[in-house]
Amino acid sequence: MKSRIYGFLCCLLLLPTLQSCISYSFTGAATTAKTIQVDDFFNNTDLGPANLGQVFTNRLKDYFQQNSSLKVVPENGELQIEGTITQYLLTPVAPVSGGSSNVGDPAALTRLTIGVRANYIDTLEPKNNFKDRSFTFYADFPNTQDFNSVQESLQRKILDQIYIDIFNATLANW
Secondary structure (H helix, E strand, O other): OHHHHHHHHHHHHHHHHHHHHOOOOOOOOOOOOOEEEEEEEEEOOOOOOOOHHHHHHHHHHHHHHHHOOOEEOOOOOOEEEEEEEEEEEEEEEEEOOOOOOOOOOOEEEEEEEEEEEEEEEEOOOHHHOEEEEEEEEEEEEEOOOOHHHHHHHHHHHHHHHHHHHHHHHHOOOO
16 A cells, blocks of 8 residues: 555656656647748739739738747748749649540549748748748639639638648648
C-alpha cells in the first residue's frame, strides 16, 4: 500500500516537469510568432476575374486569423507572405464518344484549375522560408452546366483547398 502511495506521489511530482517538455498548439500552428503580414496576391491570369487577387488576399488573411492566434498586420510582420495567382484555366476532361470520325469527341466534364505561387518569410525561423512555391487545385463540373452559373462555387472550393495548403506549408510545416 505504501509503495502505491509513493508511486502516486512521484508521478504527481514529475507531472510539472513533463508538462514543460511538451508543447502543442491546438490551432495547428507550429510557430512562436505573434504577427503575420499578408501582402497582395496579384492576379496574373488571362481568364481570372479582375477582383480575384483582392478576393484571394482578403480570404487568406481571414483564414490565418480564424485558424491561428496570429494578428494580421500591414507591415513588419514576424511572418510574411505574398505571391501571384498564376493559373486560371478551363480544360475539357472525360471525353465521350461522339460516334463520328469527322468530329472531335466532346467532353462530359470541364475542369477549372487555379494555381498560386507564393513566397514566405519567417523572420524567427529562416529555415522555414520558401520562394516561388506553387499551390494548385482544381474542380470539375458537367458540361451541361453553364460555367458562369457554377464559377463562384468552384472558385470557393478550389481556393479553400489552396488556403489550407498554404497554411500547412507555412505554419504547420507540412
